[in-house]
Amino acid sequence: MKGDIMKSAAPDSTLAFSAEEQAAVYKCIFTRRDVRGQFRPEPVPDATLARILKAAHHAPSVGFMQPWDFIIVRDMGVKQRIHAAFRRAHEEAAAQFDDERATRYRALKLEGILEAPVGLCVTCDRSRAGPVVIGRTQQRDMDLYSAVCAVQNLWLAARAEGIGVGWVSIIDRDELRAALGIPEAIEPIAYLCLGHVSHFAARPELETKGWLPRLKLGDIVWFDGWRRKSGKESLLSELE
Ligand SMILES: Cc1cc2nc3c(=O)[nH]c(=O)nc-3n(C[C@H](O)[C@H](O)[C@H](O)COP(=O)(O)O)c2cc1C
DSSP: OHHHHHOOSOOTTTOOOHHHHHHEEEEEEEHHOOOOSOOOSSOOHEEEHHHHHHHHHOOOOOOOOOOEEEEEEOOOOHHHHHHHHHHHHHHOOOOTHHHHHHHHHHSSSOOTTTTEEEEEEEEEETTTOOOTTOOOOTTHHHHHHHHHHHHHHHHHHHHHHEEEEEEEEESSSSHHHHTTTTTEEEEEEEEEEEEESSSSSSSSSHHHHSSSSOOOOSSSOOOOSSTOOSSSTHHHHOOO
């Protein structure tokens, strides 16, 4: 099944999802987690990694620009350079919080760079499809957003494969460029840690540790304008 759906170039667009398939999609979305501390050392099989990368490559992109490249990092020396960059950025970050928050910040594990068997840098080539791209004429950042869509596809596909993913953004972009030999013109979008995990937490760690709560969806959905609510909307009761 996995192979069939991936090989078919033009799946039937009318193909409905069965109830089980729908449930599987939502299961994937709701049980996806950012993983930092639970990586296991077993390698990720090439076939699994290939499926995850294909899912990323099938993300939507502005003007079908597909601005992404994927740099797979397995070399411990390269990982150590990236980890050193993380440590520097992490120190700078801690200094930006007030005393109590800084102590709690330092206690969080915010990366799994050395433990995760696979590192993966997703980049954005801002000139990939030439100077004028459908959909990017007014909003230049749409290429960056497209690359982020690839990350999300990857994250969900990995979850379906039982592979944990952790996004490490506490790294200076130029240091990441230097560690991976990424040219100046290419934008690093995400450095991700991938691997089998001992478990997926039921809820985000920042939620369970009391850093921030999940917002109530009903408090951030509006109708016909910024922060407009009529009070009569039946949708609101469905959001609880
Ligand atoms: C753009 C982006 C950058 C992130 N950077 C980091 C990071 O540097 N370190 C970290 O531990 N988590 C990072 N995260 C993970 C978030 O903290 C996490 O997604 C959030 O707390 C919700 O948890 P969940 O992904 O498990 O649902 C990042 C997530 C996103 C989307």
